[in-house]
Amino acid sequence: MRLHISAILRTVIVLICTVSSVHAQSLSGENNGRPPVFSVEGPWTMDWEATSEFPVLASIEMHLYDSQSGDFLGTIVEIKGTGSGLKVFENTGSFQIVVVGRFVKWNLEIEEISDEQAAKLIRDREMTPSLADSVQEASRLVPESSFSSWRPENNENLLLFNDDGIGW
Numbered sequence: 001m002r003l004h005i006s007a008i009l010r011t012v013i014v015l016i017c018t019v020s021s022v023h024a025q026s027l028s029g030e031n032n033g034r035p036p037v038f039s040v041e042g043p044w045t046m047d048w049e050a051t052s053e054f055p056v057l058a059s060i061e062m063h064l065y066d067s068q069s070g071d072f073l074g075t076i077v078e079i080k081g082t083g084s085g086l087k088v089f090e091n092t093g094s095f096q097i098v099v100v101g102r103f104v105k106w107n108l109e110i111e112e113i114s115d116e117q118a119a120k121l122i123r124d125r126e127m128t129p130s131l132a133d134s135v136q137e138a139s140r141l142v143p144e145s146s147f148s149s150w151r152p153e154n155n156e157n158l159l160l161f162n163d164d165g166i167g168w
Contacts, residue, residue, distance in 0.1 A: 027108040031101045037067040038110060039094040043118035047109040048077060049084040050101070058082055060101040062108075067094040088113075088121045 027035035052058035062076040076087055076097070082104070099106055113121075149161045 024109070024111040027097075027110065028106065029099060030105050031099075031103070033099040033101070033106070035097050035099070035108065037094055037096050040089075040092050040110075040112050042092060042112055043088065043090050043115060044110060044112045045118075045121070046076065046087045046089070046097075047085075047111070048087070049107045050077075050079070050082050050104050051106075052082050052104045054103045055082045058101075058103045060099065060104045060106060062106075063098045063100070065096045065098060067096040086121075088118055088125070090118060 025038060029035065048062065050058065050060045059080045061078045064073040064076055065071065066073055073091075073095075077083075077085065097108065148163050151159050151161075153159050
C-alpha cells in the first residue's frame with residue numbers, strides 16, 4: 001500500500017513539473033528542441049531570439065501545438081539566418097513549442113500578460129503601416145496631373161516622368 005501511494009505521488013510530481021503555469025518563463029536551447037509544455041490562463045507574449053556563430057548557415061522554425069490534443073496551431077517563426085521578435089497570443093490553454101533549427105541557439109521568454117497589455121501591443125502592431133499602405137501614401141505626394149508618362153522598373157518600381165523628362 002505504501003509503495004502504491006509513493007508511485008502515485010511520483011506521478012503527480014512529474015505531471016506538475018511537465019505542465020507549468022506561466023507568468024514568466026525562460027526557455028533556451030540549440031538547434032532542434034521541445035521546451036516543456038506550459039499553460040496560460042490569459043493573453044501571453046513570446047519574446048524570441050535566434051543567434052548563431054554561422055548566421056549564413058543558420059535557420060529556425062518554431063511551431064505551436066495544443067498540448068492536450070496535439071493539434072498544430074501554427075508556425076510562430078520561420079527564418080533563414082538569425083533574428084528576434086515579439087509575438088502576442090490571445091488564446092489560452094496548454095501549449096507545446098517545437099523548435100526546428102540548424103546552426104542556431106535560441107532563447108524564448110514566455111510571459112502571461114493582462115488583457116490591456118495585449119490590446120496595446122496589438123494596437124501598436126496594427127499602427128505600423130503595411131508596405132502597400134506606405135506605397136499608397138507615398139503616391140499621394142505626386143499629384144496625378146504632374147506626370148505625363150510612366151515606366152515600370154524591376155517589376156517593383158514605377159517611374160513617373162513629367163513633360164520635361166524629370167522622374168520620380
